[in-house]
Amino acid sequence: MPFIPHTEEDVREMLSAIGVKQIDDLFDEIPETLRARGLTEVPEGLSEMAVSRLMAERAKQDSRTLCFAGAGAYEHHIPAAVWEITTRGEFYSAYTPYQAEASQGTLQLLYEYQTMMASLTGMDVSNASLYDGASALAEAILMAVRANRKAKSKRILIPRTVHPSYRKVAHTIVRNQGIILEELDFDLKGGHIDPVSLPAEPGDFVAIVIPQPNFFGVLEDVDALTDWAHQHSALVIAVTNPLSLAVLTPPGEWGATGADIACGDGQPLGIPLSSGGPYFGFMCCRQDFVRQMPGRIIGRTTDLDGKPGFALTLQAREQHIRRSKATSNICTNQGLLVTAATIHMAMMGPAGLEKAASASHVQTMELLGKFKNVPGTTQLFNRPLFHEVVIRFDLPVEEVMCALSAQGIVGGVMLEEDYPELNNCLLICATETKTEADLDTYVDNLQRIAARL
Amino acid sequence: MLIFEHSKPDRVNGAQQAKQPVVKHAIAEQFRRKQKPLLPEVSEMQAVRHYTRLSQKNFSIDTHFYPLGSCTMKYNPRACNTLAMLPGFLQRHPLSPDNLSQGFLSCMYDLQEILKNITGMKSVSLAPMAGAQGEFAGVAMIRAYHDANGDDARTEILVPDAAHGTNPATATMCNYKVKEIPTNADGDVDLDALKKVVGPQTAGIMLTNPSTLGVFERRIKEISKIVHDAGGLLYYDGANLNAILGKVKPGDMGFDVIHMNLHKTFSTPHGGGGPGAGPVGVSERLIPFLPVPIVAQEGDEYHLLWEKDWPQSMGRLSAFAGNAGILLRAYIYARLLGREGMERVSEYATLNANYMMVKLAEAGFELAYPNRRATHEFIVTLKKQAKNLGVNTMDFAKRLLDYGVHAPTTYFPLLVPECLLIEPTETEAKEVLDYFIEAMQKIQHEAETSAEMVKLAPHTMPVRRLDDVKAARELDLTWKGSAL
Structure with a gap:
């Protein structure tokens, strides 16, 4: 029996302790009319050897491109050590660090990750990941609506130079909450948003999304766009490729006062292409918006002896505490990918x-x-x-x-x-x-x- | 020590550096970063040693019994990881043309078919990247369905009070008001209360079955009829699918939409908090609204269907096609188990849970629902220990760590005071379950004889109990150079 350790004797002893004759008796609270009649469409089980052969054949079909x-x-390039360590069972098969004392490895790693991402983006704080870049943008938009208390509308300006899939995902996720995503067209010569083309009186809006580099690989005039948005009391959501930030001005330094939220996909930091996922979304922001952030956040604190340690913090934002009033419904995030990215960044420097x-x-x-x-x-x-x-x-x-x-x-x-x-x-x-x-x-x-x- | 404290300016890890020269002028000055980011400057071995040591500070399934209720912490077969990481799968770009993707797409198509069969739903989309995103997709489909019917009076979603926090949070994201339904003393949904709140304003109900109370919702057919008669739809939270795999199909219970947590039932890694994968299955009437992409087969060829092929879709949930690598792991797991193996999952998960429940009751622990069968999990309440000995559930949980067992889920579901939600899963041997029962008895004895010691547990972990209040009040979320 694959992955089930019970011997016949175990089963006998356990059934007798429970006081039933057979395992099937344990399902006696399920109405008889609902009982399934077999999983006819599921193939017979295969040995690991046979499955290995099957998968090797299928993988081979797609290789050598x-x-x-x-x-x-x-x-x-991803250093070999990155995934060697990431797939150690202690990282691979742990879960959300609810029991902090027994999860210091994952928690410290996440704290290091938050430090690295905040520095890379030039922002104050980072969360511990979201699903991917596209859904991170959607969450950033929802966050901006909560954070910008001056805005009366729910208008978000989103250039057509933002990844088309990101715009589609943002639409899917925010549309039921009365948020309006208003597209800005791009300059056909430059492939960018020309700051000169921006309206002098844009009316009330919550935030502008600024991609850097944009979907076409073109560099936007981020300083002018950032300052323009801030002049109109709107927030700036930066969408960036984190690897590009090793050479490009980080969002925290855009314009006079920097972007307010930075997000994007962490894939270029040690995650293989793997058909589009799992990747991870990152999100960083200014210190004063931290309580509006979605997702897990790790904080450093001390234990009973005053020794430093790490724990999940600001959990009052989250669904398992706030339920219908949470900042997001996110629970499981992309922890394993963040593990890889953290090791990758440490390895690359x-x-x-x-x-x-x-x-x-x-x-x-x-x-x-x-x-x-x-x-x-x-x-x-x-x-x-x-x-x-x-x-x-x-x-x-x-x-x-x-x-x-x-x-x-x-x-x-x-x-x-x-x-x-x-x-x-x-x-x-x-x-x-x-x-x-x-x-x-x-x-x-x-x-x-x-x-x- | 933090990795940053191993760092020295200008130390580089030579083997990993790209050999092309850095051409500063290739990017104009106005766009260039002026200050280098705070990233560690360590050797490869320093990094390997640091993160290997960090890993050793974790409890995990591979190292410890991890009976975390509602999370299905079962063994993650190594083959699933090894085979999903074959170069052909890792190197495939998500926008690769179909003729260079048939191996991957065939696995995805087969997985869709398997999930259809085990859930009894009519169609499946693999798109959602986690359970909560599957929930979102599900409720957004319910909204899209009512919208398509011009039925805009439906403004409420019903959620039992025992539900996961993600359920009400998801309903809010879809702009629904949440109405809570109470649970009766035996752990079933209170049908009279349900009948009172259901009506033309009801968009649907979100249910987990077995519920988070660790019991099977026996009157599910009646609930289904009450909600359907009022024009609402039924959403199934698949968090507890491990309990009924091959025994009952959500489609047969009358559900219109379901999400599955592949990181639970299909044993993909929990990864220290993800990634998950939350495919959704639907009944006939919701098929047009499924999230894209969907994998289709035409003749011998597989391809992905997008918005233009599925015009009423509730939309796209990720930049590409979801957590593909996790879906591959789930597919490999399904092929290893096969149909008999899947039925055994729920059988042995249930056997293990019922055995532990009976044994703990014999040892004097109070069950939250003593008159019910356990499903794949069950609840113990320590309210007497808290009242009489001043030793609460958190203390028991922390002391269990000293015994080398990860604590069960604590203080959830919220409606059972001082509770432990215990889910052993099918992959644990009887000896391990016996050890847990013995540990609980020992802690009970310790609570009676040296309560202070238990209240100060754990004593053998890398740190003692942490100051959560300080963590939230004096926010320290990034390293700023102070010594540890």
């Missing part, structure tokens, strides 16, 4: 993260240079960018992608579905994991395909 897609999920970020950018610029030899392709936006670029093709891009994928190359992400004006455009990303030869493989294949189409 050369990936130039980014769009919120990036292939970076500030220099390692800076090098990974910088090298990713350099490789993308290198690839961009090579595109000059591919006829019928142009770089779409003229603004500075970070490690991701939009290329317009003179060819039907869907056919290009198809032909590339036949060679095992993921050529990028097509933009037309979310941006009809960006037809035949690809969002392309190279990271530090791509060698010169990889870049050449991509470009050579493109040239061949272009010549054929």
Whole structure:
């Protein structure tokens, strides 16, 4: 019996202690008419050896790809030690640290994580994670509505340069609470929100969402946008790639007084692509908003002997205490991924993260240079960018992608579905994991395909 | 010591550095970070040693009995992790084209089918990333259903007073008012009270069955009829699915929507607080509103369906397709167990719980519901110990740590005073259960003879009891350079 340790003798003794004849008698409170008639569609159990073979075959079907897609999920080097330690049973198979004395390992690690994230984003405090970047943005919007007591409306300005999936998720999660997500259009030359285009009298609004880098890899004029929002008593929600913050100005230093909430997806910090999850969402904010934050927060305190220790704190915000008045319904978060990210950041250090970020950018610029030899392709936006670029093709891009994928190359992400004006455009990303030869493989294949189409 | 205290300026971990030169001018000055972030500057070995040592300060399933009620802390098979981390799965970009994704998508499709069968629901979406997000998806679907029918008078969600905190918090997120339903003395929902509050304003009811009281809701068919007759829908919180796997199907109980906690029933890791995965299953009438993506099969090919294919969907819940790696682990677990293995899950989980309940009662501990069968968990109340000996549930819980057992869930559900919610799971051997019972008896004896010692427990952990009040009053959430 897989994973069940009982011997026949155990079962006999236990049943007799309980005073029933057979295990099935223990289900006698379930009305007979409701009893299930078997799990006919569930396959027979397999041995570990057989399952291993099955999964190896399926994994093999999807392997050996050369990936130039980014769009919120990036292939970076992860030190082997990161997941070796993360999957130690003591981290892997523990749960939320409700019993602090028996969970100091996880709690201290989370406190270290909060310190690292606060510093990386330039904010005062961090929570211990949310599900992913998109849902973190949704939670940040809900938090801004609670925190901005000056605003009378529930209007949030959200540029179209924010990841389309993030905007969709935010809409799904906040729409039932009367919150209005108002989209801001972008400048077609720069691929950014031009501060000059912002209305002089925007009317009452809660917050603006500012992506940096934005979905197109373009760098926004974050200082001007931040100051504009603050002049209108609105809050600033930064959505950032945390790895980029090793080289880019952190949200806490945007404009005159900095962003108010910073969030995003932690995936570039040691989490494999793995089909989109599990990743983790991060959220940091100014000190005075900490009681409006959703999710777990760890604090350092002392024990009976005055010795330092760590515990869950500010639990009065949370669903298990406040129930219908909680800051969020979140309970289980993404603890294991935060474990990996913390070890990853420690292993890389500030220099390692800076090098990974910088090298990713350099490789993308290198690839961009090579595109000059591919006829019928142009770089779409003229603004500075970070490690991701939009290329317009003179060819039907869907056919290009198809032909590339036949060679095992993921050529990028097509933009037309979310941006009809960006037809035949690809969002392309190279990271530090791509060698010169990889870049050449991509470009050579493109040239061949272009010549054929 | 914190990792930052192992740090020295300009120490670098050479093996992990990208070899491309840092080109400062590649990013214009105006966008560049001026000060380096406070991240540790340690060697690889220093990092490995620090985090390995931290791990050793944790209780976990792999090291200790962990009977945390309502959390299903069963063994997480190692094969599930190893196989979900095969390179082909880890390297797949979420936006990879379908022809480079058939291995992954076939696993997801098979998992959807398995979950449909065990829940008796008509259709399943794997999208939600945790139980609470599955709840949100469920209640948002209930709202979408009523909205689609132009039925906007339904403003209330009914929630039994024993429910998880996530239930009322979720109802609020969907802009519903929460009406609490009391529980009767035997732990069932009070039907008379239910009949009084149900009406044309009722959008639905959120129920866990077995309930958080560790008993099966016997009159579920009647509840189902009362709520359906009033035009409301039934939401099933799958937190306790481990108790009934293969024995009862929520679809047969009349539920319209259910979420499952794969990190409980399907043994994916709890990870020190996640990740979870909270797939949802629905009855016929809610199929159009399922969250996207949904995995479809056409001929021999698998692909994902999005908003354009599922136009009435309640929407998207994650940037990509949910906690894919966790779904893979759940799928591997399902294949290892197979149909017989799944039925055994609920059988042995229930056997273990009932055995512990009977033995603890024999040892003199008071049961919250002595006339009921335990399901996969049960409740002991220590209100007599608290009153007579001044030793409360928290003290018992902390002392159990000294005996090398993670404490059961304490002070939940809120309506049983001084309670311990105990869930042994099916993967624990009888010897372990006997050890727990013996430990409880010893603590009882200690409480009677040296109460102070129990009240000051634990005595053998890395720290003694922590000052939670100080933690909340003098907020210290990030390290600022002060010595530990």
